Amino acid sequence: MPQTTIYVSPRSLGAPDRRPPSVRTTDLARLFAGSPALAGVSIQVEAARTIALLGPNGAGKTTLLRLLSTVIRPSYGSAVVDGLDLTRNTDLVRERVAYLSHDTGLYDDLTARENLAFAAAMYGTPDGTARVDRALRDVGLDDRAADRVRDFSAGMRKRLALGRILLGSPSLVLLDEPYAALDTEGMAIVDELLVAWREAGVSVLLASHATDRLAPLLDGRIVLERGLVAAVSGEGVGSAPPSLPGVPAPAAEVAR
Amino acid sequence: MSAVRAEARTALAIARKDALAELRGRHAAVTTLFFSAVVLLLFGFALGPDSARLAAAAPGLLWLAVVFSGILAVNRLHLLETDDGALEQLALYPVARRAIYAGKALGGFAVMLVLGLVVLGAVGVLFAVDIASAWLPLLITVVLGAAGIAAVGTFYAGVTVRLRAREVMLPLLMLPVLAPLLLAAVKATAAALAGDPFGELGAWLQLLAAFDVIMLVAGAATYGYLLED
């Protein structure tokens, strides 16, 4: 197991087999302008697993991540994150989930440190200043801490956004194409983060095309296509077909 | 109680972040101030040169200038959140939605207060109105008026920030709602400047305060929904 020095805030999560599944969705669907981006996804991801979300562009990977992160609401179906209902306990879900999207959500006119300091204030991170410094170091941006984000490259912004995730204490991390726009050093940092989260018992669901690189770090894979689950493999993850009129769907089964 | 303190901390952190971003190079505050000065000049051109008439109209002109400039100011505060999907990220933090509203409104209030005071001074100079004699009631009026514009403006700027036709929708939605504030602020200003001959100043200030409270509550209660997608 590769080592890491990255500091992941210890939310006391407990032994994985005692925790509820990190993600359990039932016929989760979302339409945009009348057409289904996600047509009906029923999956289950056990706690403390690292699962890759695969599939061609437009398959619904981003939509699924955005639904689970509470950025958008489902059109149909339901989801339970860490035992909490997604629509009924949205604010509680937000406390437990961290999300890296295509947009970084950083403020151009603020420095890297100021952006993270703001995030620490929003997360209520204890010992905020020290944690911000630590996070900047962990993603390799401590030498650019006082520079404005406006001057950052896309890769550096992404690293800073990853550093922001370190300031919270999520039990589920959702990453949308974490390796995109990163150089070798940046990609190595993502690898270290995945190791650190695994060690801390944090579940990770990431959409990525970098399957070869990820292989040693994954517990399982979910393949999406045309808004539906096409295949599922590995440990700690399972799926079920969506229900059709007259055919209620079975619950997702998980291979252990 | 600690939940309230946490919300207050959140609001202050947001206000501080906005202040930092504004000072850093968006120059919005300065631009808005210059805009209000231009508006006053145009009023002078359009309604002058009879100084008696301008002095009589001064309370109305003051608040019209403040309200119009205020639209620009609150718009800019939310424009800052369009940086690379910042608003979406803001909505993801585990903080109370009304604390986000409070933080943004606080920043808006600070800007509007400065704007109001500067315009008050400018009106005093340009339209030969004696503001020193009634400085206290005028100050209170400006504070209450600024709070109301910030409360309403923050809400509508948030509502329109993601829409197309945002530039025209914001004033269209905001201005009718601000009508009672405009009325009360102008009447209070006029009463204060005249030495409150009919004893109506207190009533208008109370109306302003009530408007502020009601709009702050309404904004705080509904702001969270505009962060949904």
Next chain:
Amino acid sequence: MKTRILGFVALGTVVAATAVALFVVAPDLNQGDAQRIMYPHVASAWLAYLSFGVTAISGIGWLWKRDLRFDAVAVAGAEIGVMFTAFAIWGGMMWGRPIWGVYWQWEDPRLTTTALLLALYVGYLLFRRLTDDPERRATRAAIVGIVAAVDIPIVHFSVEWWRGLHQTATIASPDRVLDPAAPPVFVGTLLGMLGAFTIAWLYLMIRRYQLARAEVAREEAVRIERLMAARAAGPSAEVAR
């Protein structure tokens, strides 16, 4: 069927109330026949307020229950409300011309209030058009409707205050018909007109709601159909376990 009966009742009562207002009740001593338009004018104004209240409350209903039928009620309220508000303003102007000599009189703050109400309604309806997705539109419209509705009592109150402070005792006041000391036949005619207009309002609301709800149902059916078609078609790859 029941709605159609309601429609006939509405038509009948409105015609009857109008007849009473035009022919039965006596003209005002000072304002003459022009005062008669106050009956439909005041009735319209009250219904304009009621409509906005309905829009705001159904907005709350949507935010709470997430049922698009609430949004259908909201849009019905706004559109019917615009109608009654416009009619109230028109009535006010028609009254103003013979009495004041001008179409608009700033000293009658009620006209200003109604004009602001119109601005709020029109803003709401225009705002709705900017969003296509039905659920997003319902949410955004709900909060705009709620805040606007909260503003209306403040507008009304502040304008009453404004008028109270600048009271010029005038015979040419539009509110003589609301004066509690007015002869009972005036009050009775007004209440009759209000009742008739309310029935008409109810009929229009139901019809508009039915239209909106049908559209909601249709869109929903299309969505479900596409969803089920996508599920039945399946992902292109073999489903593996």
